[in-house]
Amino acid sequence: MASGSISVVYSHYLKNYYRSRSFYLMLFLDLLILGLFTYFSFKYQNKLPAFFSAFQGSSTSKVVSPALVKSAFNYIWEFVLQLLPVFAAVFFGSPALSSEIESRTAFNVFPLPVSRFVLHLGKFFAALTVTAVVLGIFALGQFINFLLIYHELEVSTFYISILLSIVLAFSILSITFLVSSIFNKNLYAYITVFLLYFLIFNAINIVFEFLYGYTPIYLLSNAASIVYRVYINFDPFSFTIGTGSISPAPNSSIILDTSIMMLYALVTLAFSLIIFDRREVK
Amino acid sequence: MSRIAFEGIFKSFSDIQALSDVTFEVSDGSSTGILGPNGSGKTTLMKILTGLLRPDSGKAMVNDISVGTNPKEAMQHVGSLIEQPEFYTYLSGYETLEFACRIRGLGKQETRTEIARVSQMTGCYDYLHRRTGGYSRGMKQRLGLSIALAGDPEILVLDEPTFGLDPKGMKELGDLILEMRRTKTILFSTHLLNEARTLCDRIIIMESGRMKYDSKDDPSMRILRIKIDGRINNIPELSIFGSYSFTADSILINKKDKVNNSDIIEMLVSNGIKIDKVEDFDTLSAKYLSVVEKGS
Numbered sequence: 001m002a003s004g005s006i007s008v009v010y011s012h013y014l015k016n017y018y019r020s021r022s023f024y025l026m027l028f029l030d031l032l033i034l035g036l037f038t039y040f041s042f043k044y045q046n047k048l049p050a051f052f053s054a055f056q057g058s059s060t061s062k063v064v065s066p067a068l069v070k071s072a073f074n075y076i077w078e079f080v081l082q083l084l085p086v087f088a089a090v091f092f093g094s095p096a097l098s099s100e101i102e103s104r105t106a107f108n109v110f111p112l113p114v115s116r117f118v119l120h121l122g123k124f125f126a127a128l129t130v131t132a133v134v135l136g137i138f139a140l141g142q143f144i145n146f147l148l149i150y151h152e153l154e155v156s157t158f159y160i161s162i163l164l165s166i167v168l169a170f171s172i173l174s175i176t177f178l179v180s181s182i183f184n185k186n187l188y189a190y191i192t193v194f195l196l197y198f199l200i201f202n203a204i205n206i207v208f209e210f211l212y213g214y215t216p217i218y219l220l221s222n223a224a225s226i227v228y229r230v231y232i233n234f235d236p237f238s239f240t241i242g243t244g245s246i247s248p249a250p251n252s253s254i255i256l257d258t259s260i261m262m263l264y265a266l267v268t269l270a271f272s273l274i275i276f277d278r279r280e281v282k
Numbered sequence: 283m284s285r286i287a288f289e290g291i292f293k294s295f296s297d298i299q300a301l302s303d304v305t306f307e308v309s310d311g312s313s314t315g316i317l318g319p320n321g322s323g324k325t326t327l328m329k330i331l332t333g334l335l336r337p338d339s340g341k342a343m344v345n346d347i348s349v350g351t352n353p354k355e356a357m358q359h360v361g362s363l364i365e366q367p368e369f370y371t372y373l374s375g376y377e378t379l380e381f382a383c384r385i386r387g388l389g390k391q392e393t394r395t396e397i398a399r400v401s402q403m404t405g406c407y408d409y410l411h412r413r414t415g416g417y418s419r420g421m422k423q424r425l426g427l428s429i430a431l432a433g434d435p436e437i438l439v440l441d442e443p444t445f446g447l448d449p450k451g452m453k454e455l456g457d458l459i460l461e462m463r464r465t466k467t468i469l470f471s472t473h474l475l476n477e478a479r480t481l482c483d484r485i486i487i488m489e490s491g492r493m494k495y496d497s498k499d500d501p502s503m504r505i506l507r508i509k510i511d512g513r514i515n516n517i518p519e520l521s522i523f524g525s526y527s528f529t530a531d532s533i534l535i536n537k538k539d540k541v542n543n544s545d546i547i548e549m550l551v552s553n554g555i556k557i558d559k560v561e562d563f564d565t566l567s568a569k570y571l572s573v574v575e576k577g578s
Contacts, residue, residue, distance in 0.1 A: 008381065009381075009385075012373070104366070104367070104368040106334070107334070107367055107368070108364070108367045108426055110334055111439075113354050113355070114385045115353075115354050280335050
């Protein structure tokens with residue numbers, strides 16, 4: 001019965017998500033970025049080797065390997081892909097629970113004979129699905145661009161990167177659901193998630209980097225960089241991660257960062273389930 | 283067996299005591315109205331019964347199932363309409379009702395039949411396939427009532443169910459509640475004295491979070507005056523309902539226990555008598571005002 005209920009709740013909320021203005025706005029942004037990246041990919045594809053020569057501090061005569069150029073191409077695309085879950089999660093996750101109170105839908109949904117856990121999880125997986133759709137469209141664009149420009153398929157790292165971006169989406173959605181379970185107003189939830197991810201995490205990062213010369217790898221924003229570091233292990237926002245390495249991130253980094261993202265996901269999801277279950281509707 | 287019980291309910295919000303020691307039972311098959319001014323605790327009580335709020339102490343029970351400890355099982359027996367309902371604006375009324383039916387365990391075919399049944403009853407059938415974002419207040423109220431009725435729960439909890447309806451809608455809804463009284467236990471709150479008078483067997487008046495009056499304990503409330511439209515020529519036998527007398531245009535009935543006003547009205551109507559007005563002999567409004575004024 002619980003699995004039956006969760007599928008009913010999931011399909012109900014999924015319908016509401018994919019018909020919403022938020023989804024179409026996110027889709028529009030997704031396609032806009034995809035269009036711009038496609039344009040720039042075709043226009044500047046030949047300049048990547050020269051760029052990397054300069055980056056390596058070597059003479060122009062030094063040959064940049066084709067493999068590195070392809071990695072760089074994917075690295076740039078994935079750099080955007082790791083930001084998409086953050087925006088999508090804020091759009092879909094921040095109002096997810098607070099809107100039940102603000103829009104007063106809780107008055108006819110909560111008294112139904114269904115547990116709050118099921119309502120929460122059904123809505124969470126519906127939000128994760130629409131986030132995955134947004135990511136999937138961008139990733140498909142990246143895949144097609146790569147195929148058209150380099151006439152080959154580079155699938156294994158690509159799949160790992162997409163999978164990591166889904167893990168990141170899972171993680172950031174859990175955080176937004178936690179924030180949303182606390183507030184009664186959608187706006188507060190939107191602002192809090194943005195501040196947390198783009199200001200607080202970065203502020204902590206900068207303080208540790210400057211004062212202690214140490215990167216707090218346990219911050220979600222740092223762990224999220226693994227989405228593009230699977231191609232080139234370099235994080236432009238950190239003084240210590242990769243530090244200019246042009247090789248892919250090692251498996252140990254992938255496992256560590258995935259574990260950090262999953263830890264954020266599971267802990268915040270558990271807390272949001274508990275808070276939502278105990279939530280009163282005044 | 284389908285009944286509601288409140289046992290020593292206390293509830294406060296910050297420094298406001300919303301409910302103080304509320305204890306009463308609603309017996310099987312009865313219709314109980316809760317009357318009271320704004321802030322008297324009516325809606326808070328209904329929210330506790332439907333699991334939207336938790337009491338500070340005491341408990342709400344549905345068919346001997348505690349709402350606090352086993353809300354899902356308790357709510358299997360309850361259909362509710364709390365405050366002014368809102369819905370997911372991108373979904374249609376049909377999809378909203380479908381969700382409620384499926385949550386109550388109905389299969390796909392049963393759901394279709396049930397949606398047709400309840401939407402016909404509440405009069406929202408015609409606009410069921412429109413998105414709820416474009417519904418008027420009255421349409422939302424009818425859809426909310428349809429959700430309460432979906433799955434045919436034996437207990438109905440209705441918080442100001444006629445709010446936002448035009449007079450025709452109020453009349454239709456009143457008739458529907460009278461109809462449902464035959465098979466369901468109903469607890470509803472209202473500001474409207476006439477509504478409570480017509481639709482309830484029992485009236486509870488609340489003020490400042492306390493129960494101030496219960497018609498169950500007041501024999502004067504058992505006298506019903508029915509004003510007839512025209513002159514009375516042929517009165518049917520009413521002694522099964524209690525002792526009665528009549529004047530040229532009114533019938534007075536001192537009701538027996540467990541006699542519903544609607545049963546009396548139905549008998550009169552089926553005997554061709556047109557009813558102009560129904561009121562309790564000890565007018566409820568006077569009682570209401572005396573209780574509320576005493577409280578303040």
